[in-house]
Amino acid sequence: MIVTNYGQIGGDRGQGTVWPGTEKEGRIAEYINRGGWFFGGIVPADSSNSSSNAGLDTLVSEGTAAWSVVDFPEMFPHYPDERSAIQVRSRDPNSPFFSPDAVSDEDFISVYTDTFNVSGNFPFVPPKHRRPLGIEVVEKSYQFSDSFAADLVFFDLVIRNVGQNHIRNFYVGLFVDDDIGCLFSNTFTDREDAVGFMRVNAFGDTVNTAWILNTDGDEGCVAGTVGLRILRPTRRIAFNWWSSDVDVFSRDDWGPTTPDVYTGRPNTDDPVGSPVYDSEKYRLLSNGSIDYPQFDLQKNEFDPRIPPGFPNDPSRFLLSAGPLGTRDSTISDPSDEMFGQTVKMFAPGDSVQFTLAIIGGEGDSSKAKTQGTFDPHAFVDLGRNSVIASSLFDTPGVDTDGDGFAGRDVDGDGIPDRGDGVPDFKGPEPPPSPRLTVFQQNRQVTLDWSAADPQRPGYDATDPTQPFNHINPFLSDDPATEFDERLDFEGFRVLRSESGEPGTFEVLAEFDLPHNDFGRNTGLSFRYDDHASDGSVFYYAVVSFSRGEPEIGLESRQSSPFSNLTRVVVSSQPSTGFTQKIWVEPNPYMEGQGLESTLGRGTALDFVNVPTRCTIRIFTPDGDHVQTLVHDDPHSSRARWDLRNKGGRRVAPGLYIFSVEIPAGERREGRFLVLR
Template sequence: MKKPLTFLLLFFLVAGAVFAGDKARHEAAQKGKKPGFDKTAVAPPFTQTKFHQVGNLWLAVTNFGMFGNEGNRPSCEFPANSNIDYLFSGAIWIGAIVDRPDGTGVDTLVSHGYDGWQPSWYELFPGFAEADSIVERTTRPNTPNYDSLAVSEQDYVAVYTDTNTAFAWEGHQKPLGLKITQRSYAWSYSYAEDFVIFDFLIENISGLIGPPRTFKKLFMGVYVDGDCGLRSIPNYHADDITGFLRVNSDGDTVNVAWIKDNDGDNGLTPGVTGIRVLFPDPKTISYNWWDPPTDWGPTNPANPFDYSGHPDTDAKKYRIMSNGEIDPDQTQSNPPPGIDPSGMDTRYFLSFGPFDVPPDSTLKLTLAYLGGQPEGENDEFDDLGINARWARDVYDNPPADGIPDFSGPPPPPSPNMEIIPSDKTVTIRWDNSSESTVDKFSRLQDFQGYRIYRSRSGILNEMEKLGEYDQVDGFGYDFGFDALNPITDPANGKVWYTYIDRGLTNGEFLYYAVTAFDSGYAPTGLESLESSPVINLKRVAPSVGPEQEQAMQEVLVVPNPYRLSANYADIGWERGISDTDRRIDFTNLPPRCTIRIYSLAGDLLDTIEHDYPVKSAIRHSESWDLVTRNIQAIASGIYLFTVTSETGTYVGKFAVIY
């Protein structure tokens, strides 16, 4: 999917959902409060978690110095919509040497978002008001978060400090005096879908909490607890491996710390994720890793700053941050007896520096969080290395001049799309809003055509192309748009196109998307660019579609019988292979009804309330995971169900066999 460019390159991924408030973190902050502090006197910090979700790597970001979602979905899901996770949690650490206020010497201090070993050691917090929430901006016109200040399709801007000792854990009583502005940028473009860039502004505000003092020999570090695997696999977190990629397949120095599943779970977890520094080029870079259950990691006996074990004090943390060691790849390490380097619950730490930051000044640091997966003849490390180079070039367009660009050539925007289900048929309609966009780099209106995609899973690299239609202009296939039955809306002049997908199975959930692509730009060697299917991806289930006022019709169960021994994940029907990934669908439902599932003995196993708007694309179908209301997976046998609506009750049965 990646194509070499000789001009401008781009980056990351996106889209987002919001999870505000973070009650658990509020509670953790209160539990770790300073002794004697009255937590009822002041509201807790206004912490938030939001998600980059528009590209092929979904990543959770926060306004308290952490990233990832601590085991919840999505954390770092790659590829998008796959339920394959590569991150439990990560956090930034910032350490420096400062003069003591009384002039008696120096202190070595480290402030961090998360310790990694102690679950309640939090030291970075936003303010207390809603105004301290994460700001979302986008370059997409005519969308709710459009902002002329945005630099990506989804910017998240968070501000937090290390000065709130009242809500930090009780050991954090000597803050450095940091104010951190964190900007994360993401795009959906096909050549920039596998990474997110973080831009940090580290401001010295020590004068607000005491005498102003210079941060000497400051190092920044990123702690990562990976947990790589398909979420449905038991103990998927326990067999990770980590390493350090110095040079990519093209010979570019990339210095990426990475983590992946040790054996790829037999093809279920084939990718790798990692982090690289984009700016500035550090004098010293360190990469260290540990096996937390045994508290062991590789060490260099000749380096007193390189030691194994939990760095439970600021001094120990700083020693690791600044030790300059690049640990051997995990599979090449030599652990003591009883520790298997071929796979463990591994954590790694990438750090870099040093920098001096005087009072009231700001240090800019930029990182990229990357993914890589096998593509064609390239393995996951080839792809990771390519993405690492692209991230650097997007940050500073080649030929590099040291000035951040955060830009690249975009494809046309995705069109507005709607889907209409009917009997064994799905109708896809979209408008011509993509066709009038002017590319700001070529200054040309370079729209070329549309592509229609379908998928059972919704996973980006499992999309099936149903059709491609382009302008008749000597570029591409010259199919034209007549086959799409264009109709002009007299009210606003918009043109609407229609594509009909026939011969489908009623009740089977499917995903559809329509993308727009351009003609590229020959003078710079830029190939045709396409918008991401994720932008307007919609889920639908074809159905006969009884309306609420009609008499109850036959309700179907798909599949019937359900085979416990079948691997439905292979055909995209299910997301995984565990009991909690199982799925049957009740189809041909009224838009509003109640489904009750019973054993043959008449015991109520589960109740599902089905209530969708009349125009919803899935209003006539509902899924069930074959797990009872008592959280028990059902066994083989015959089961009864009822569907009750305003128009009556339907009684049916289905079988579960081995």
């Protein structure tokens, strides 16, 4: 996809949005010829224009024009510094554009404004272009290499008011001239395109996605579809399409007039056809209409409400949302045209945000060619990918900013269906690791995670920290089945490492759900025994892994071993008496090299081969009592100390004496050294 630093996507005839592609050699499938941002708002009238006696002006600044031949774009880079060029960043450490600030595998960042006066260099500029809204746009586009996100491109805009006017009821939209077909082929034409709007996908998810298709599939070359979804803001979305006559100066264009879905306003004053003037473009940006589809996907025919002749004209559309602003204001001046209305105010110096995803829906070229149309399954894929786009942008159930809110539960099932309003741009999380208990007895290490067993008495089926309850918001639930397909847990893996370092773990065992087409169908277990020789040191972990959804490229994901990683020093069978020499590990203790249950800076040491019930007292060489530990564990011959004294403070470096006493009164002594 071509992106620019002047508010346009696509190249206007030639590889604008070339995706999802075709398998036919030498043929390139184009789904969007060109598109561009529309920014519209209401400002005080220009007092320098003596011919105007109106109090307010309606202005729309365009990244690309609705009619590229007779109209003119208004967004341009004009900085003398590096912001005039498109910046490239990547999160891939092997990329020459690697940056720790990157969001995706391919970030493009550009800055442009509508304040660059180009009219002196272009004599054919309508007068309206000489008055900008006064905005600066920072556009960031993101594309991810993850297979589940391969059909998504995100556009994240930050729009700043750099002018002197308060802009009222500011709207943002993307205008699209689709022109779908196989480029550089004899079959290419823009007369078979159709657009529409998908409110709900095949699984009942609300997706509010505009779509584009080629009605005959162009001999299988364009079997799929492309959609656009506004991800931020979502409170008032409008979708308006029109057919444009091939005669540039003709007013014989046509488009439906659809009532405002939010207020019921009939919108009878909407432009019928291509919007030419700013007032007409603003009407489409702000009218709240969701036009009916040009093409009936079930009947495989154009809508009969379209006048004869117009279905074969090139189609264009505008997808928009708003109003955006930083505060609400009720107009109290009786002389103001908007007196009594409550408007969104976009003040000078303030910024607003707008995010949109362009989404691919893959179709089967062979099926489309055989049927002589597009592949209907492409719309199933589009609906799924729209859910993925929304979840990738703002993942439901994730409290990104840590304020305690993880998203709204729309359907009342206890599971957040919406994000917290703070963008994530991150893929799905694996199911959480189970709570793990590790104990050893007579050279046998036992790992127990039965707390994760859903058959255990008292198990909480609503606890999101339990692996079995893991909901993957990137998946859709099929309402026709009893099972919730969003539940994405498949099994456990038992891991062991000699060092505990990343990349050093071996899989001792794997247990997964039976009776499905994933994994080995071993059935689940919640306990594992490992045998090792005396003195062996191992790091153990039990991780959870998901099933994923291979059909949409969502791979199985595994939780981190470091969430329940446990270090074990294998020793002989615990005893109630003094059967072996007692020592301290490590000795000497050095800062950062002690023992912990997880990796990190060591802050503890162990007394090894202590009886199962004993009292450990620690002293300085002068006899000052430092700490007392009570050990009572029939399964363990080790007692851990966190190096804190009776007052809770870290002990000072030096030599220490310890004594170990059993209930019968027998005692053993030793010493150890603490270094910093």
